[in-house]
Amino acid sequence: MPKHTFRLxxxxxxxxxxxxxxxxxxLRDVLGVTGPKYGCGINVCKACTxxxxxxxxxxxxxxxxxxxxxxxxxxxEGLADTAGAELHPMQQAWLDLDVAQCGYCQPGQIMAAVALxxxxxxxxxxxxxxxxxxxxxICRCGTYPRIRAAxxxxxxxx
Amino acid sequence: xxxxxxPPTPESGPPAPPGPGRRRFLGFVLAAxxxxxxxxxxxxxxxxxxxxxxxxxxxxxxLNDVMTAAALPTSGLIRVEVxxxxxxxxxxxxxEVGQGITTSTAMLIAEELDVPVERVRVTLADARPExxxxxxxxxxxxxVSTYTPVRVAAAVARQRxxxxxxxxxxxxxxxxxxxxxxxxxxxxxSVGIGAxxxxxxxxxxxxxxxxxxxxxxxTVIGRPHGRVDALAAVTGRKxxxxxxxxxxxxxxxxxxxxxxxxxxxxxxxxxxxxAMPGVTDVVVISTGVxxxxxxxGQCIDAVRALRVSWRPGTAEGKSxxxxxxxxxxxxxxxxxxxxxxSVEGEFTFxxxxxxxxxxxxxxxDVRSDRAEIWSSLKSPIVAQQTIAAKLRLPVGAVTVHVxxxxxSFGRKLFFDAALEAAEISQKVGKPVKLMWHRADDSRQGRAxxxxxxxxxxxYAGDTVLGYKQRHTSVATDLGHxxxxxxxxxxxxxxxxxxxxxxTFFQLxxxxxxxxxANSRLLNETDKGFNTGSMRNxxxxxxxxxxxxxxxxxxxxxxxxxxxxxxxxxxxxxARAALDKVAExxxxxxxMPAGTAQGIALHTEYHAVNxxxxxxxxxxxxxxxxxxxxxxxxxxxxxxxxxxxGLTVNPRGLQAQMMGCLMDGIALTxxxxxxxxxxxxxxxxxxxxxxxxxxNTPPELEIVVMPDTTGEPGGAGELGVAAxxxxxxxxxxxxxxxxxxxxxxxxxxxxFTPKPTVPPIPASPTDGLDHVR
Numbered sequence: 060m061p062k063h064t065f066r067l068x069x070x071x072x073x074x075x076x077x078x079x080x081x082x083x084x085x086l087r088d089v090l091g092v093t094g095p096k097y098g099c100g101i102n103v104c105k106a107c108t109x110x111x112x113x114x115x116x117x118x119x120x121x122x123x124x125x126x127x128x129x130x131x132x133x134x135x136e137g138l139a140d141t142a143g144a145e146l147h148p149m150q151q152a153w154l155d156l157d158v159a160q161c162g163y164c165q166p167g168q169i170m171a172a173v174a175l176x177x178x179x180x181x182x183x184x185x186x187x188x189x190x191x192x193x194x195x196x197i198c199r200c201g202t203y204p205r206i207r208a209a210x211x212x213x214x215x216x217x
Numbered sequence: 218x219x220x221x222x223x224p225p226t227p228e229s230g231p232p233a234p235p236g237p238g239r240r241r242f243l244g245f246v247l248a249a250x251x252x253x254x255x256x257x258x259x260x261x262x263x264x265x266x267x268x269x270x271x272x273x274x275x276x277x278x279x280l281n282d283v284m285t286a287a288a289l290p291t292s293g294l295i296r297v298e299v300x301x302x303x304x305x306x307x308x309x310x311x312x313e314v315g316q317g318i319t320t321s322t323a324m325l326i327a328e329e330l331d332v333p334v335e336r337v338r339v340t341l342a343d344a345r346p347e348x349x350x351x352x353x354x355x356x357x358x359x360x361v362s363t364y365t366p367v368r369v370a371a372a373v374a375r376q377r378x379x380x381x382x383x384x385x386x387x388x389x390x391x392x393x394x395x396x397x398x399x400x401x402x403x404x405x406x407s408v409g410i411g412a413x414x415x416x417x418x419x420x421x422x423x424x425x426x427x428x429x430x431x432x433x434x435x436t437v438i439g440r441p442h443g444r445v446d447a448l449a450a451v452t453g454r455k456x457x458x459x460x461x462x463x464x465x466x467x468x469x470x471x472x473x474x475x476x477x478x479x480x481x482x483x484x485x486x487x488x489x490x491x492a493m494p495g496v497t498d499v500v501v502i503s504t505g506v507x508x509x510x511x512x513x514g515q516c517i518d519a520v521r522a523l524r525v526s527w528r529p530g531t532a533e534g535k536s537x538x539x540x541x542x543x544x545x546x547x548x549x550x551x552x553x554x555x556x557x558x559s560v561e562g563e564f565t566f567x568x569x570x571x572x573x574x575x576x577x578x579x580x581x582d583v584r585s586d587r588a589e590i591w592s593s594l595k596s597p598i599v600a601q602q603t604i605a606a607k608l609r610l611p612v613g614a615v616t617v618h619v620x621x622x623x624x625s626f627g628r629k630l631f632f633d634a635a636l637e638a639a640e641i642s643q644k645v646g647k648p649v650k651l652m653w654h655r656a657d658d659s660r661q662g663r664a665x666x667x668x669x670x671x672x673x674x675x676y677a678g679d680t681v682l683g684y685k686q687r688h689t690s691v692a693t694d695l696g697h698x699x700x701x702x703x704x705x706x707x708x709x710x711x712x713x714x715x716x717x718x719x720t721f722f723q724l725x726x727x728x729x730x731x732x733x734a735n736s737r738l739l740n741e742t743d744k745g746f747n748t749g750s751m752r753n754x755x756x757x758x759x760x761x762x763x764x765x766x767x768x769x770x771x772x773x774x775x776x777x778x779x780x781x782x783x784x785x786x787x788x789x790x791a792r793a794a795l796d797k798v799a800e801x802x803x804x805x806x807x808m809p810a811g812t813a814q815g816i817a818l819h820t821e822y823h824a825v826n827x828x829x830x831x832x833x834x835x836x837x838x839x840x841x842x843x844x845x846x847x848x849x850x851x852x853x854x855x856x857x858x859x860x861x862g863l864t865v866n867p868r869g870l871q872a873q874m875m876g877c878l879m880d881g882i883a884l885t886x887x888x889x890x891x892x893x894x895x896x897x898x899x900x901x902x903x904x905x906x907x908x909x910x911x912n913t914p915p916e917l918e919i920v921v922m923p924d925t926t927g928e929p930g931g932a933g934e935l936g937v938a939a940x941x942x943x944x945x946x947x948x949x950x951x952x953x954x955x956x957x958x959x960x961x962x963x964x965x966x967x968f969t970p971k972p973t974v975p976p977i978p979a980s981p982t983d984g985l986d987h988v989r
Contacts, residue, residue: 096457101901103845160624162447196910
């Protein structure tokens with residue numbers, strides 16, 4: 060089996076798996092990092108959303124062999140560290156607004172939200188209703204309005 | 218309480234008379250090294266009225282009463298345990314699937330025990346066969362049935378702690394106060410409950426009689442509280458079934474047939490697939506061909522590689538059109554048209570998927586003499602019994618752990634994955650972690666059955682003379698414990714000897730309007746589908762049809778839809794909720810052409826829900842582009858009023874209503890399954906259009922009505938029916954055409970169906986192209 064090296068939540072990791080093994084299963088089944096969830100396996104539901112070098116990525120659609128040793132993967136478990144705090148401001152906003160219901164999609168929702176805020180900040184603008192409408196992450200409990208409110212609250216503190 | 222189930226009497230003093238005055242409740246202190254207080258799950262007092270016949274059964278007795286009454290003679294004890302570190306624990310015999318019952322239960326205990334909510338740990342109990350019917354999570358019944366028993370157990374614990382503190386602090390019990398888990402004596406000396414836990418314990422189980430805290434002293438119940446598992450959820454630490462590290466429980470998936478419930482025949486390449494990377498086992502099972510491997514990625518590849526010849530399933534050749542024809546043929550007669558004027562309508566509701574975001578999944582470790590199962594299960598006792606029978610093991614040799622669930626919506630009343638995982642584990646002789654692919658979950662998983670509803674309302678002048686509804690549905694599988702419960706209770710119900718599903722229908726369908734003689738009947742047909750409830754069984758469809766016809770009656774008789782509803786409502790609580798949404802939603806305000814308001818009402822579970830929505834059906838909105846999604850009309854504003862009686866956690870109740878609204882929007886506008894040639898076309902969340910952010914109302918207000926009953930009602934499913942109906946009514950008023958087929962987009966296929974062989978799609982490889 061080939062060895063693959065990349066950075067995961069601030070640490071260098073090396074795994075011994077086939078090139079084509081999708082990152083989601085490397086994280087969950089090989090490394091035991093279970094924050095990213097399976098919801099469809101075809102990059103539709105976005106429950107596995109994590110970050111690649113700070114941007115939203117869906118590990119279910121990334122063969123591990125496509126990662127470079129310098130690539131930094133951040134899962135929900137490593138998000139708070141990127142803010143140097145117990146909780147990332149977006150996680151805090153999620154708590155303040157009691158967003159989660161079953162919680163299954165929430166790691167992906169939060170990771171997507173943080174990436175969205177970073178993107179619009181880089182574009183030098185505020186989040187719009189259209190930005191929020193464009194979030195594709197499914198929440199089958201239907202807590203969408205609280206997600207929208209939390210993203211705005213979290214963005215204000217990022 | 219005595220084991221024969223007779224009502225408790227206090228251990229000292231005369232029984233409290235009914236009416237004014239505080240009731241006393243009996244609990245227990247159990248022999249243990251630390252303080253363990255317990256109570257029996259008791260029935261709600263309302264069920265006592267069950268023997269009075271009435272044309273409106275649900276006002277006396279609804280489904281919840283039957284469930285609580287069924288629990289009376291057989292229920293076991295539930296236990297509140299106080300630990301040396303000052304925490305309190307409780308194993309809830311229910312399933313938490315997002316509805317917030319671990320939080321509301323922690324609040325009940327915190328209230329009665331005067332400890333902070335954060336110090337109460339509520340876990341989910343393993344299957345406890347001795348609880349019989351009392352470990353079923355369904356029909357929004359949890360708070361109704363556990364509200365008093367949980368508080369009694371906590372009150373017994375508090376009483377024991379106070380007695381221990383009296384000795385410790387040298388002060389009489391009456392002089393002590395408890396706050397935030399600390400007992401304080403008048404002189405200011407204090408002791409924490411953790412330090413008292415062992416001292417308050419007993420060596421021999423004894424009875425205890427307690428009063429519960431009066432409502433006017435509540436400081437936790439009725440105040441908004443965040444979920445107790447919120448921190449775990451937002452940090453990724455919340456553990457669902459697939460996240461559990463059960464030793465050697467390797468990823469396992471099943472290659473499934475191309476048609477519903479098809480059976481596996483021969484496998485052409487077993488040896489080749491067994492030799493694929495990471496694969497440890499490939500076995501034929503009753504539902505397909507199971508693959509166990511090192512990763513789920515390897516399972517997916519192996520499932521796709523399998524070449525299986527399939528035998529027919531239970532819906533061969535069937536399609537939406539053929540099932541509709543069956544439903545028409547099965548419809549019960551409406552009777553002759555009335556001599557008076559009437560309005561009449563027929564409505565069709567497509568199959569709908571009750572998939573949660575967490576797919577069907579379970580871990581099973583089956584050995585020769587025992588088995589251990591982990592899964593999110595709302596009927597764990599029935600699961601345990603069924604799995605034991607399948608494995609040919611004694612029930613006592615099967616341990617069933619109830620895990621936190623990633624949504625249910627009716628799906629987890631069943632245990633399809635747990636049963637399948639047990640079969641696989643037994644066949645391969647190893648532990649397995651079974652996951653259904655999303656395509657499996659959508660195509661072979663349970664669905665809300667297709668149904669037709671026919672409604673006729675007869676009127677004369679200002680009077681409504683009669684209401685008839687004939688609901689005809691593909692059979693809903695209720696064989697998850699509710700069935701046994703009703704069989705056991707049937708003789709005691711005032712519904713004659715109707716079949717179980719009719720009994721269920723009569724008990725769960727209320728009629729909030731005084732529409733004269735009313736007759737509502739259910740007929741079911743075709744048991745060939747994998748069905749189940751979907752955030753309620755009949756109510757959303759039945760209510761949607763009724764409310765649309767109420768709007769039609771209003772239009773026909775030149776009355777305002779809100780005023781007409783208001784006039785005929787029988788109940789003040791319902792009228793108050795309706796008035797609230799009309800007022801907060803500015804009912805009747807002038808709106809542009811192509812947009813409109815809709816208003817609807819639903820009563821169930823001793824609770825009331827009114828919904829007002831505004832919808833935008835203008836072409837620029839309907840046709841706004843979204844990649845691989847359905848946009849369509851948009852609900853731009855929603856106002857929801859809910860009266861469940863006593864609300865334990867308003868924040869949680871609002872969350873439930875929000876979710877119900879999103880379901881209602883999807884049911885009317887976007888989400889349906891298409892049946893073609895014996896299989897459903899949908900295999901992805903981009904095929905089955907549950908509400909997405911682009912369908913979410915930008916404006917939403919949820920009003921929790923003041924408590925007028927003092928008793929908690931059910932809430933988990935309550936809000937779907939009126940939401941669905943309000944959206945349908947608004948759509949009808951905005952477009953000038955009453956919708957009669959749901960979801961309204963069902964005739965348009967908005968996606969390219971995925972192949973059925975192989976049964977699951979390949980994992981994409983282009984993820985890096987979509988990083989953003």
